[in-house]
Amino acid sequence: MKGNLYVYILVMAVVTYFIRVLPLTLIRKPIKNRFIRSFLYYVPYVTLSVMTFPGILSATSSVYSGAAGLLAALILAFFGASLFKVAVGACGIVFLLELFLV
Numbered sequence: 603m604k605g606n607l608y609v610y611i612l613v614m615a616v617v618t619y620f621i622r623v624l625p626l627t628l629i630r631k632p633i634k635n636r637f638i639r640s641f642l643y644y645v646p647y648v649t650l651s652v653m654t655f656p657g658i659l660s661a662t663s664s665v666y667s668g669a670a671g672l673l674a675a676l677i678l679a680f681f682g683a684s685l686f687k688v689a690v691g692a693c694g695i696v697f698l699l700e701l702f703l704v
Contacts, residue, residue: 662696667703671696 633639659668675692683691 662700664700664703667696667699670699 633642658672659665662668662671671692674695675688678688678691
């Protein structure tokens with residue numbers, strides 16, 4: 603069992619290394635294609651969203667209170683509230699819903 607662990611770690615290290623090194627070795631010229639540049643620009647935002655969204659809904663005892671907090675955060679952000687106000691508003695909505703409804 604312990605030997606397999608080292609193999610798993612080695613495979614993960616090699617895969618991670620090749621994912622980072624291959625683009626550097628294969629792509630030497632600047633990327634001029636607008637579609638590929640646009641795609642690469644949005645990859646970090648999409649990745650962060652995909653990792654964060656399930657956590658928002660599953661962090662509370664009810665999916666509905668998580669969804670209400672998300673909706674409150676979206677509305678506050680849309681109307682230009684600061685990050686602190688968005689976070690406090692979303693947490694407040696979730697707290698009130700969890701306190702009175704669940």
